[in-house]
Amino acid sequence: MNAPATDAKPKKANILQAVNQALADAMEADESVLVLGEDVADPEEGGVCGVTKGLSSRFGEKRVRSTPISEQAIIGAAIGASLVGFKPVAEIMLMNFTTVAMDMIVNHAAKLRFMSGGQTHVPIVIRTMTGTGFASGGQHCDYLEAWFAHTAGIKVVAPSSPMDAYGLMRSAIDDPDPVLFIENLPTYWTPAQAPESGHRVPIGKANVLSEGSDITIIAYARMIQEALPAVAKLAEAGISAELIDLRTIAPWDRETVLASVGKTGRAMIVHEAVTPFGAGAEISSVINEEMFGRLKAPVKRLGGAFCPVPFSKPLETAFAPQSADIEAAARALVAH
C-alpha cells in the first residue's frame, strides 16, 4: 500500500485498505486515537476481515486492544475513555450486534453532551460492517441506520468508495461527537481510486456522482454500485439522471438534495434498509415539505423488502433493490 508510485496510473485501493490506512494515519497523527473491539489486534488477525491488521504491531496493544465479546463493555470503555481525552474507535463487528450495545450508544454516547449541559462530550467512532450478499441470513447483514439517525446526538455515515471511506473516517475521528461509521461488507474488496493520505470528506456533505436533469437518485453505501449502471442504462434511453451519493445519513445534506430536485423535479431514494420508516421516508418527507407544487412526480422510495433478511440466494437477491429495479422505478417516475 505504501509502495512509491512509479508510473502515472492512479493508485488503486479497496475500502478495507482505505479504512485501515485512515486508522493508521489517524493513530500516527494523534496519540489519543485508540482502537478497541473483538479481534482487532494482530494476535487475533486484526479482525475477522482484517480491517485493523497491522495496527497493533505498529502502535502497540495498549492502543489497539482486542476485547471480550462484550458489546456493552466495548462501547462503555470507548465512552469512558473519550470523557477523559481519548479518541477511541470502537469496532462492533456487525451492525446487528449494535443491538446488544444500544443502551450505551443511544442513552449514553449520544446524550451525555446534552445531559451534562455541554460539560462532557463523547468523541468516539463506532465502526461496524453489514450488508446483504453473503448469504448470512437474518441477523448478520441488516442496515439499521434509521434507528441511529432517529437519535439526537449521534452522526451516521456510510461511504461507498475507498476515497470516501478514508476521508469520512478521518473526519469522524476528528469530530467532537459520536459517529457511527457503516462499512459495507460485500464491497470491502472492490478496487477503486486510492485515497491521498490526509484526505478529508466533510461529514454532512453529499457527493453528486453524475449530473442530470430529469430525475434525482439519492443513494448511499452499496446502492451506489447498483445505481451507477442504472444511470448509464437510463442515459442510453435518453433519461438524464442525477446520482447523489449521500455519504452522511445524519445529518444529511439537504442543500445538495433540494437543489438537485429543484432542477429535476423528480426524486427517488434508494437504500438497502427496509422501506417503512427508513431514511428514505425522512428524505421524502422533507422534499415534499420544501418542494410541494414544484414536483413533477411523487417522491419514490426504493428499499429492502419488509421482512428479515432471508438466507436462500434467490430470496436474498430479491430482498435488496437491484440495478434493474432502480432503472424501472426511474422510468416510471419520468413517465408519471
Added chain:
Amino acid sequence: MTNRARPDTAQQIEIYRRMALIKANDERSRKVIMTGKLVMPYYSPRGQEVIPSALSVNLTDEDYICTIYRGSHDQLAKGLPLKDLWAEVAGRTTGTCKGKGGPMHVTYPEKGIMVTTGIVGSSMPIANGLAWGSQLKEDGRVTVAYFGDAASNIGAFHESLNLAAVWKLPIIFVCQNNEWGEHTAYSKTSNVQVAERGAAYGMPGVRVDGNDPLEMFAVANEAIDRARAGEGPTLIEAMTYRFFGHVFGDADAYMDKERKAAAMAADPVPRFRAHLIAEGIASEDQLAAMEARIEADIDEAVEYALASPFPEVEELSRDVFAQETH
C-alpha cells in the same frame, strides 16, 4: 485483611460531616418537593449515607465516580456543591448541567463526577473507560462505579466486571445493597450474594457492613490502594437498607414494616454521631455547630436555586452536538 486502615479523628469527623450533609439534604429535598416548588423524580438515599462518605474521604478530586439515579449521596460525598445540585434539580440554568440533565444526570467533572445514569447497570461499562484512560495515562487516578444490588443481575454488570478484571483496570465496583431493586427484594432475584460474584471474574469480592463507617472505610481504603497500585479491580458489596420506597411518592407497602422499622432504629447517622462523642473525637457543641452550618448552606442553596432563571428555549438546540443544531 491485615493492617486494616482506620480513619484518624479528622477523617472520622469528615465522614460524619458528609453523612450529616446527605441526611439533611435528603430531608430538605422531600420537604421542598411537598411544597410543590420543586418538581422532580426523587430517589431518596436515606439510610445509605455511610457508603460514599466513608469511601470518598479516601479519594481526591481527581478520582472519578460514575453513579446512578439514586446518587445524590454519592455526588455530595464526592464534593458536589449544594448550590449547583439544587439549581440542577430545580431545572435552572445555574445548575451543574444548565438544568438539562436533572437529578438523574448530575455531572460535575471538577470533582470527578463524570456520569450519572438513569439506566440500571450502566454506570459500570463507562466507569471502565475512565479507568482505562487512567491506566493508559498512568495518572494514578482511580474510578468508582456505584450501583445497586439489582444491577448485579443485568448484563452490563457481568461484561464490565469481566473486562475490568482481564484488563486489570484501576476501578472499584461498589454495590450498595439496600435489599431492594425497585419494589422487589434482592433475595427474590438472586441466589448468591453480590460479593460472591467477584470470584466468577477472578476479582476479590468483599462483603462489608455498609452502615459501619469504620468497616466501610477500611474496605474502601484497601480496594483503592489496590487499584492505585495497578493490582486491578475490587468488587465491594456494601450492605445497607433503603429507608423509603423506590421513588418519592411510592408508599412502600411491599417493604416489611418490622424490617424497615429496625433499619430506621439503627439509623447510621445518629449512631456514628454518638460514637464520635462517646469516643471523645468530637463534642456535642462541635457537631451541633456543624449541623447548623449544613442547614444554613442548604437554606442558601434552595433559595439560590429557586431564584435562578430557567434555561432559554434555545437550549433545545445547544449541546446536542458541538455545533448548534437548527
